[in-house]
Amino acid sequence: MGHRTETGVVIVGTGFSGLGMAIQLRRDGRDDFVVLEKADEVGGTWRDNTYPGCACDIQSHMYSYSFEQNPNWSRSFSPQPEIFGYLRGVATKYGLYPLIHFGREMTGARWDEGEHRWHVTTAKGDEYVARYLVCGVGALHLPQIPELTGAERFTGPAFHSARWDHDFDARGKRVAVVGTGASAIQFVPKLAEQVRSLHIFQRTPPWVMPKPDHDMPGWVKKLFARVPLAQRAYRDFLYWTLELRAVGFNGDRRIMRLAQRVAKRHLDKHISDPVLRAKLTPDYVLGCKRVLISNDYYPALARDNVEVITEGIAEVTENGILDKSGTEREFDAIIYGTGFHVTDGFDHLDIVGADGTNLGKRWAKHGMQTHLGITASGYPNLFFLLGPNTGLGHNSVVFMIEQQIRYIAEAMRYVEAHGADAIEVRADTQAQFNADIQRKLANGIWTRGGCKSWYLDSQGVNRTIWPGFTWRYWMRTRKLDPADFRLSRRATASPRTTSSAA
DSSP states (O other): OOOEEEEEEEEEOOSHHHHHHHHHHHHTTOOOEEEEESSSSSOTHHHHOOOTTOBOSSOTTTSSOTTSOOTTOSBSSOBHHHHHHHHHHHHHHTTOGGGEEETOOEEEEEEETTTTEEEEEETTSOEEEEEEEEEOOOSTTSBOOOOOTTGGGOOSOEEEGGGOOTTOOOTTOEEEEEOOSTTHHHHHHHHHTTOSEEEEEOSSOOOEEOOOOOBOOHHHHHHHHHOHHHHHHHHHHHHHHHHTHHHHHTTOHHHHHHHHHHHHHHHHHHOOOHHHHHHHSOSSOTTSSOOEEOSSHHHHHTSTTEEEEOSOEEEEOSSEEEETTSOEEEOSEEEEOOOBOOTTTTTTOEEEOTTSOBHHHHHHHHOOOOBTTTBOTTOTTEEESSOTTOBOSSSOHHHHHHHHHHHHHHHHHHHHHTTOSEEEEOHHHHHHHHHHHHHHHHTSHHHHSSOOOTTBOTTSOBOSBOOSOHHHHHHHHSSOOGGGEEEEOOOOSSTTOOOOBO
């Protein structure tokens, strides 16, 4: 039999979202919460992705908590070990480790209408009962491996970039890489230096911009350590510079054409072979798919031991890959840089709401819908961090997380101040929010840029991106609007009374 734990709040996940929520509760003077983590350490995406070259593609001085600035970032765009170390340091500083239950993977949750509490189940059979449930599970945690015919027949090592096999020694090997997304463009240059040959199977070429990366000079680190205001000013400068990019993403084609020229020049500078250049030139508008940044990806592709294959994969054989033109190549290893389950990442979670409906099934049928990416109608006291339509193509998602943790903490205080037990967003509020957001997205580059991307769900609807400026999101979430919600109380002792809306 599993263990039963009763608490006030269950937070799921220990990436930027889950730790941020736990810190917010700590700062509000609460310690009636537990954090469930499937792994044995904190860090989320930054713990799991340990592939060579893994780094952030938003400047670290922005991709960090505003209330926990780090003057010691070694580079403008910090490598994964530093970000992972930062998250461990933050968890230690705020005394979160004793409140984190490691090795606990949430498998489902059920709202008990009588108790007005969530019953959360885990893979090991433990049960957690709490008034509030906060999901900080993130979108980039379920690796997506394409279903290729014969993949199971391959006899060599085969792994996804987010499950990197560090026992695999690439030196002198013949390696296939499937996919050319954000992870692949970081590990391909590292691999290219070690392997005998590298074949990259590309479906759609990404737009790649130069990466304005540099070492942080010693004097800057000293200045930021001594004068936190100087670091805040630098962060503000980064924020507004990144924020300007939203103008292009949201329909101003002139800006995208300008950016596209920069990306095209970047490609032409490093790739002189006209055949390879043609393979690497996208046929859709920049920004439609995630824009990637790298200074060493194109030079790696120009190497003699690297080949880009665009014919598509017919099947995987015992010793290699057969492409659709009929060419079979032998490989010692296959590495998948094929991204994550983003728009269907919640399908596996068995979350059952007030009316007995399963959230994953409802979303699979009608598309992922919430209010502000945080609350879902029919699911009282359930909150999401970086939920649907709060991802970004142009700025730091940590900024979005900070607005959300503050908003969720306010919602909890609001429930308690009114002597209620639960808060639930109204269905019409949620419908209005989704209608507004989809109208804005319809004019954006993601819908009209001429590509298919992981931002879109199976119906072709963008359930991932927040359209427009993040300061607008900050305005929307700065204060909880009571008109958007319904409060309720537990039924009193008499079995005939139903829960009354406050």
